[in-house]
Amino acid sequence: MLSNLLKIIISAAIVDNMVFIRYIALCSYVGVTNSIDASIGMAFAVIFVQTIATAITWIIFHLFMQGLEFLEIIVFIFTIAALVQLVEIYLKKNVPSLYKAMGIYLPLITTNCMILAVTFINIDKNYTFIESLVYALGTSFGYGLALLILAGVRERLRLSNIPKFFKGYPIVFTSMALIAIAFLGFKGLIK
Amino acid sequence: MKKNIFKEFTKGLFKENPILIIMLGLCSCLAVSTDVSNALGMSLGFSFVLIISELLVSIFRKIIPNEVRIPIFLIFIAVPTTIVDLVMKAYFPSLSKSMGVFIPLIVVNCIVLGRIEAFSYKKNFVENLMDSLGMALGYSWVIIVLSIIREIFGKGTFLGIRVMPEVYQPMSILTSPPGGFFLIAVFIALLNGILKRRS
Amino acid sequence: MKNIIKSGLTVFIIATIGTLLLAWVYSFTSPKIEEQKFLTIKNAIEEIFPNQTEFNEIPEYKNKVIENNINIITIYKVELQDGKEGFIIRATYSGYGGKVESLFGYQDQNCKGVYVLEHSETPGLGSLITSKDFTNQFINKNLKDPFIVKEDVQAITGATISSRAISNAIKIIGKFYLENIYGGNK
Structure with missing residues (x-):
């Protein structure tokens, strides 16, 4: 049981890294990694929202949506949008320090496709409640890891001499390609 | 006036290309461009959702209250996305399987919400029609060209039929994530170069 | 207050119409989806036992x-x-x-x-x-x-x-x- 959960978390975080292996959440990823501070804030915001969103959508789907599976997309996106709003309001009022750290990244999260993708995958793979939560944690840790790695690389890129046409996004994607090769090396880790 | 409308159409192809210039919708672009058939399916699905939702917003924009516009936009996007998902599952099961989670993810494709929020809510029907057609085409040509390169050189096939000679060893790195990231980097660099040289 | 009711009502109406539309699409695609699932298995079985x-x-x-x-x-x-x-x-x-x-x-x-x-x-x-x-x-x-x-x-x-x-x-x-x-x- 425990080894199964460990397997899920490692494969979600590293072997099947959402950004580098499954191409999910790229838009916000490329935008946020501009600075290390922003990456850290975003990483925590994602871990936080992802876990709550997974728990809520799992409960909604398994308790109320028997026979209404076709409404999955519409219900989940609304749940997540509402959740993000509520979290924002709650943090602003009650935990101002936390709000300061990750508040401005919360609105960005509604359109972060990873949140929605993970909730869909949980339903698709028929995970139990605990497994879903562990999977959500794993993917969001993996996302945080990816954010920090690229943010670090980009910090260095700023000082380096880059070919003219590769300035800006092209060099970012080239770096991502090289990091992705490293992540490919983890394939086969989980037996 | 006529020229202006035409411009709304052409801007999506190169100058404001949603993928290469605005850098949105990258997830689905890279994920489905490993096969030409996937890319074609995705282009159709995405174009359908984008065009329908932009037109819906332009029709109803007068009666949408400003404070609740985001939830309404979400409905306008989620409904066509679900339709695409169901239809694909029912009539193209293998295509739907190989694209997996990326069909429902059209709903959070940043291009759609971005266009609606920045453009559709302020413009009229014809302009929206032109804009959505242009953006859909701009998205489609990028992923289709990308998928042709990736499938022919990465797998040696085109639409699943072997086109490269038997001795050709497919460069399978192209169909894996690193190849995808690198190709998109080259694409952006090329387009940047061309646009810069022109101006 | 009046605004809130109006906004809420608009969202509600649009959501209802959307749901009905989806229910209609689902009603004719779902038997097809089941059939496709069955066909995949049937074809695979025929591949092994022609x-x-x-x-x-x-x-x-x-x-x-x-x-x-x-x-x-x-x-x-x-x-x-x-x-x-x-x-x-x-x-x-x-x-x-x-x-x-x-x-x-x-x-x-x-x-x-x-x-x-x-x-x-x-x-x-x-x-x-x-x-x-x-x-x-x-x-x-x-x-x-x-x-x-x-x-x-x-x-x-x-x-x-x-x-x-x-x-x-x-x-x-x-x-x-x-x-x-x-x-x-x-």
């Missing part, structure tokens, strides 16, 4: 873990044209890049073939486990054979682990079949 006339699920073997990482989803009993019967075992097992889902065909004491439904092996290498060149070697292979890669099983070049995973699964599930189904029905 002379099949009828197949039925055996309910008592649903979702059974038989060994670490090998999980039987369901078992079908297949009636053949010549009056004999074969069995299809649908199972998941670990490959190189994650779970692989396949149908395994067994008849008497032989493996009758493998059909890979779903996998996430490396494109171009491990993904060749779906190719006929690889799977044909298992047709009519006796289950008493050792099923060891590079000895009596031809491995795919550069994908030894994927090849081993599939031949191991045939052997282990085959053992389960011989002990529980084949003997029990005779």
